[in-house]
Amino acid sequence: MPLLSASRTVDAVMLESRAAGFAKRSIKNEAKLAAIDLAIRCIDLTTLEGRDSPGRVRSLCAKAAYPAPGAPQVAAVCVYPSLVAVAKDALRGTAVLVASVATAFPSGLSSLDVRLRDTEAALSAGADEIDMVIDRGAFLAGDEARVFAEIAAVKSLCGPIHLKAILETGELGSYDATRRASDLALEAGADVIKTSTGKIGTSATLATALVMAEAIRDFAQRTGERRGLKVAGGVRNTKAAIAYLVLLDETLGDPWLAPGLFRIGASALLDDLLLQREKLATGRYGSLDYIARD
């Protein structure tokens, strides 16, 4: 690992106060409709369960490509490596990408060799994007060089394929650690840094996302390169999704308000976005019975 200068420290009180401010912005009417469509376009529609089957994945892909009449497509579907081929097949002819978790998701606690082969499998099945997990055990044990080297190794395997590094911030224990892990991942070549696996109790929060967005902003200022942010887990409704868009708008700016640089990993969120979209169009709240669930 190249000598990586110390990361900026983070203070929880004012960080959380700033983060709470994003949720207070009031986005209404046409602005809300535009925000909802943007949020839909930024979704990684995700299914990561032990019981995922080809039929389930095909059904999810259909919804990803045609969420509802008039609604935009989502950015990608996100599945386990063994289901990448099914998803690719189901999405042929659409612009929806297939993202695959890899590197012994969700814990990452396998040998580097196994983790790289996991990644290879996803790539050879046609994955357009890889969502890797960092080794939190190594990070918390202070072995930053190993964390860095593993991210760099996975990136070199990915080549031009977009790599999202999952920091699993809920396990890192502090905002300082989240900032440090963000800096390491960006420096090691991750195209996107991602908050969570969605597999533990604590998922994305506005404050965590703000720490990561600040790391991305500082990286862009230092290198001129724009890297992305993905929030995953816990973003369940429109209000929450819009708060993240506000966070991006006020921290990183316009260029990041696009699926190339921002993603929301979610499953239930899409239904609420579609419901709110319908409400704006008709002036009435519809029933979830009219939203196709998958």
Place this chain on the structure above:
Amino acid sequence: MALAYAPSLETTPVHIAPRYDHYIGGRWAPSSGGETFTTIDPASEAELAQVAVGTPEDVDRAVAAAREAYERIWKPMRPADRAKYVYRIARAITERSRELAVLESKDGGKPIKESRDFDVVQAAANFFYYAGWADKLRYAVAGSPDPAPLGVVGSIVPWNFPLLMAAWKIAPAIACGNTVVLKPAETTPLTALLLARICEEAELPPGVVNIVTGDGATGAALVAHAGVDKIAFTGSTEVGKVIGRTLAGSRKRLTLELGGKAANIVFADAPLDQAIEGVVNGIYFNQGHVCCAGSRLLVQESVHDEVVAKLKARIETLRVGDPLDKNTDIGAINSAAQHAKIAELVASGVAEGAVLHQQSCALPERGFFFRASFFTGVSQSHRIAREEIFGPVLSVMTFRTADEAIEKANNTPYGLSAGVWTDKGAKSMYVAQRLQAGVVWCSTFNQFDPSSPFGGYRESGFGREGGLAGLRSYLSV
């Protein structure tokens, strides 16, 4: 695509009468001289209402009503019963919180976000806090098992936090058994008058709280009135000095909460992004109309450029405009006179050679608005480094060592508040202990709680408001 923030106006209806009288002895009474003045909405410059001008006769009637209520009802009342009234006012403020917030923003120009989430919330909290003390005063002052109220309190409050300052004055005063004659600021009388209405609906005995509206002359009549036992004033140092001279040699007690020119000290090891939040809150909260505003930013030289770059980027995200828009961060400057004062001081900064930075947003065509501004290249001798601007204008200066920061921070006639930003706890304490300021915030800013005392050193005033210390100002021990 840009994320648009469509206007999102607070729509809670609020009734504004065409004309307001004084509230004296539980009755609404017009000015004895029949005169009124106009209160306007500073965001539109439109007239909101005509308000009674308080004459010396009006003040005299109010003081007499307060005296009678004090002797006959309030002082003899069981403390636990007094507490019930104070609690009732607190609950009524909470119940009518949105109405109070809208009225505060209309009359004073502050963003609804702040009046809704800060002013009204804190006002209610002060009444709740001091209500709890009403029947426990024997424990309030060590060595004084039977403290007594003072009598009639004359309170004069400013226009920056009209309702909250009225609450700061009235809640401890009446909880301790005093009665009050309050004079709201000339530009922002409406929420105090709504508070009077709330007192009326809470069936507070007539004369316990009296509101006499008017300008400086009305305040002067209240200060000079022989029937007043104590004056509590929040406002400018200039007026505070006049009051001090007026009361010298009299038996009246006095507390003053005056101006400030607080230093916000940012060390190189601070969490800079969070420090920026504190700096922004410190100077742009309430358009900078804050006596404890962090109006001098002392930044360690090695991170000066980084801090300035971050600050420049951050102020671009501040939204200036309609105070009733929920997305507004900076509302209207309170009055044309204050706007002119800010503009004059900013011009002096430019003339003296400092570099002015302002956000680039457009301002509304009508109303008194001012962009979030800061100066770099400021030296201690510049007027913008010494005089209280009371607007959204920050002066950035540098320091090299902790001791130099302390020296510069203390090099002012004021001493109300200060902020310290560092990642090192020991350094934070070292600096905080040496700052001559009534409140020092470490790694945060503008934190308030009714249980926490607030007040100044030197020309920022004397006496404390809030907490136990705040009770002492209203008790004879």
